[in-house]
Amino acid sequence: MTDPPATPNVRPATAAEAADVRAMHAANRAAWNEAAERYESWYDEAVALIRAGGSNLFPVEHDLIGELRGRCRRAIHLQCAGGRDTLSLWNLGAAEVIGVDISPRMLELAARLTTATGAPARWIESDVLDTPRDLDGTADLVYTGRGAIIWLQDLDSWAAVLRRLLSPVGRLVIFDGHPAEWLFDADDEGRWMATDYDYFGGPEASKGWAPAYIDHLAIAEDDQSWKFARAWTLGEIVTALLGAGLKLERVTEHPVDWWAGHLDVRPEERGRVPLSFSVVATRGD
Numbered sequence: 001m002t003d004p005p006a007t008p009n010v011r012p013a014t015a016a017e018a019a020d021v022r023a024m025h026a027a028n029r030a031a032w033n034e035a036a037e038r039y040e041s042w043y044d045e046a047v048a049l050i051r052a053g054g055s056n057l058f059p060v061e062h063d064l065i066g067e068l069r070g071r072c073r074r075a076i077h078l079q080c081a082g083g084r085d086t087l088s089l090w091n092l093g094a095a096e097v098i099g100v101d102i103s104p105r106m107l108e109l110a111a112r113l114t115t116a117t118g119a120p121a122r123w124i125e126s127d128v129l130d131t132p133r134d135l136d137g138t139a140d141l142v143y144t145g146r147g148a149i150i151w152l153q154d155l156d157s158w159a160a161v162l163r164r165l166l167s168p169v170g171r172l173v174i175f176d177g178h179p180a181e182w183l184f185d186a187d188d189e190g191r192w193m194a195t196d197y198d199y200f201g202g203p204e205a206s207k208g209w210a211p212a213y214i215d216h217l218a219i220a221e222d223d224q225s226w227k228f229a230r231a232w233t234l235g236e237i238v239t240a241l242l243g244a245g246l247k248l249e250r251v252t253e254h255p256v257d258w259w260a261g262h263l264d265v266r267p268e269e270r271g272r273v274p275l276s277f278s279v280v281a282t283r284g285d
């Protein structure tokens with residue numbers, strides 16, 4: 001008899017699963033509806049932050065996004081989750097914000113946040129790949145990231161959506177997890193050590209969530225929906241953006257621990273490993 005796998009709830013996607021982008025996205029929709037429970041617990045904090053004119057974005061994101069006041073008629077936030085980061089763009093000066101997400105439960109939360117803050121926001125329930133065409137050419141800012149790309153299973157179609165949403169003067173800003181971050185973890189002394197993660201492994205199916213992020217939910221791990229994540233390589237991401245015709249202005253790697261997933265690493269060891277990356281681009285025509 002063979003031993004059961006060490007973490008039975010993490011496995012490579014089967015070939016049949018990996019071939020069906022829409023089925024993987026539908027599974028992710030169900031999993032994120034479950035995980036919305038954690039975002040709901042942040043609601044009061046989010047209302048207070050947005051009402052106070054604050055922003056949940058990192059300083060590095062503020063630098064990338066730049067001044068929006070008087071310059072951004074519409075910002076579109078793809079994979080907006082509960083809307084806290086979307087409404088941060090409003091506080092940063094976007095005249096109108098639109099959030100797109102596949103999870104209706106996340107968008108219910110975003111709608112509650114709008115009611116509580118009076119923000120000029122619209123929420124659209126959609127797979128990012130199907131973002132409505134009537135938004136094409138209207139975004140002075142398209143923003144996405146902070147754990148977004150990993151859930152998508154067709155980067156060429158995604159990049160085409162990013163490009164078609166941009167207005168002629170629009171800018172795309174991506175700030176997301178660096179795929180190399182999964183290759184490293186803290187050892188017992190808080191120094192970086194290599195994990196056995198396969199950088200080129202393709203989509204992975206899992207149940208359960210990292211304690212530093214979503215953690216335990218009301219639904220027991222075994223009863224949760226399977227979800228499909230893929231740590232696209234930086235080469236795959238940049239190639240997809242170029243393939244869509246976007247003009248890349250900057251691609252930058254950062255040591256910023258965007259989800260507090262590496263707090264066990266000693267402070268003096270941080271800064272040596274890329275944990276996030278950013279892209280700034282325009283429509284390129």
Ligand SMILES: C[S@@+](CC[C@H](N)C(=O)[O-])C[C@H]1O[C@@H](n2cnc3c(N)ncnc32)[C@H](O)[C@@H]1O
Pocket residue numbers: 025028029032033079080081082083084085086100101102103106126127128129145146147148151152
């Ligand atoms: C980690 S969250 C993004 C975090 C976000 N930056 C925030 O405000 O915290 C990932 C989001 O992507 C959404 N999502 C996953 N797959 C999607 C898809 N194919 N189309 C649209 N949204 C998707 C999930 O519902 C979830 O809200």
